[in-house]
Amino acid sequence: MALEKQRFDTLILGAGGAGLNAALQLANANLKVAVVSKVFPTRSHTVAAQGGVNAALANVLPDNWHWHMFDTVKGSDYLGDQDAIEYMCREAIPTVYELEHNGVPFSRLPNGKIYQRAFGGQSQNFGGEQAARTCAAADRTGHAILHTLYQQNIRAKTHFYDEYFAADLIRDDEGYILGALVLNIATGEPLLIESKTTLLATGGCGQVFRTTSNAHINTGDGMAMVLRAGLPLMDMEFFQFHPTGIAGKGMLITEGVRGEGGYLINKNGERFMEKYAPNAKDLASRDVVARSIITEVREGSGVGPEADHVLLKVNHLGEDVIAKRLPGIRESSKIFAGVDPVKEPIPVFPTAHYVMGGIPTDRFGRVMPTADDDGDHLPGLYAAGECACASVHGANRLGGNSLLDILVFGRLAGHNIIDYVKENNAHRTLDEASVEKAMSRLQKWDTKGDGITVSQLRNEFRKTMEDHAGVFRVEEMMVEGVEKVKNIREKLSEVRLTDHSSTFNTNRTEALELENLIDVGLSIAVSALHRKESRGAHSRPDYPNRDDKEWMKHTLYWMENDRLDYKGVRAQPLTVESFPPKERVY
């Protein structure tokens, strides 16, 4: 049967905040837009973002985009590109107002202005008093934004391919991206979508680690597509871990639990944070607490049959305090950890939360394919959101800046695509060889017979990533980890599906996701091994200091031969003076 083909001005892969905000700009400009999403759009992971969006509106306390910029540069541990950060912090303000006008029900002040709450890492006047910069829609900000953008896109006649899985980008000999091969999950039928421009907005990849707070859909699909198209990923070693996820499951247990007096203990009941952070103890910074937990487990003080986690004790706070100040924790612990925290401690372990790295782009969302700092972007290919790296988060991300990143750069990528299509308003000739290559990767999974199951190899891979490329990163174990993951990559050819049906074949979709996870996992493991310093979320006990002389540069990873290259941080902002690196003290 002939492969079905459709043509659009723009193809957007992913329907979270970045994809939908871009789509809305384009559809409003009367471009023909397709959005491909493997789940129904309002079930994208953006829905899980409860916190809010940072923008220096100064509705509650004095504020200024320049102060927001300072905080973001500092939070990035000086690895963020200051031109992109300036751009994001300035554009935050019109972006939030546009969302407001589109109908996002932001929480309000009595005077009718958008309410703004204070979050860690926000300051007035370049490191002074606490700022209040985060705009929220109660505790459902992500959902409110996603829902509003989806409805607006329906109005604007964006074409949605719901429950379609994007398999591979189609690329011609000159390097132009011509669209993508996607798979209808409901029927198992492939579809070729040709486009003049393509935007990757596929979200994060937390599922590379065994313990993650990310939804099951976060499998790094767009990142892996980029790698297979011969393009690099940037700064993939920078992964933010939250210290207290439910052990073996990953769901976040909020820092508020320790703020209210909960504390961590090991198998001997010892309050071990007293040893690692004598002053701050359990309220030490996220990375310190996460590393301390791993150290306890590595040294044999872990709890449970596998001695692979520690415990978070809260029962001494009493039932009333837990019910009043920590709502949700009790139910969550009962359901996912099988313990009632009023009676027993909660088993916890660091959980992978957010990837700062991703597909390298400039501040317009255009994909940058080389290590040449002033090099050309790839015409017609864009990336935005967690799958992209602009780079505004550098080595660590501030709270409230993730929704901001996806919304600002989704919007700006949309604007840039409109201009591009005006000048490049023809489809390029389809590259049949590239289509065949993508098709053969899909058809490979039709091979029947005995072999390793998808879940077996996935479990082995995610455990290996957690043990060798997670929070605790020292040379010897990372070298071993890279070899193990390469070995797992080899074993992919031995994996066989247990289900060969066509309709809603989850087994096949999960096999395609596993390929993506492994490709992206190697980019993390290899990039982390070679960065011989500690900066932001990347912590090397064998190289404990930040090394600005050698390492104020971005890592670029290519899949071919697992090659690395580096390019300098863009320390020069657009209109203001550069913030030079300083020791990061809060």
Add this chain to the structure above:
Amino acid sequence: MAIQESDLSNIERLRWQCRRGMLELDVLLEAFLEQHYGDLPPRLKRHFVQLLEFPDPVIHAWCIGGESPEDDEFQELISTIRQTKVV
């Protein structure tokens, strides 16, 4: 939403609908589908298919957050979901 009889028996489709934007719902709903769904009377199966059409924060509030659905008919289903073993 009009629910067809075939919607109730299409387990593979339901399994994909249990893929959500929140990890908590992924884990809970998929476990529920495996452990309990097959044994439910058609009336509750119908409610489950309806439940999957609700936004994630609503499902989260009902199944994990301890809030009660306004429609009492859902309550029986939600109680069963809360009994799902995910440990």
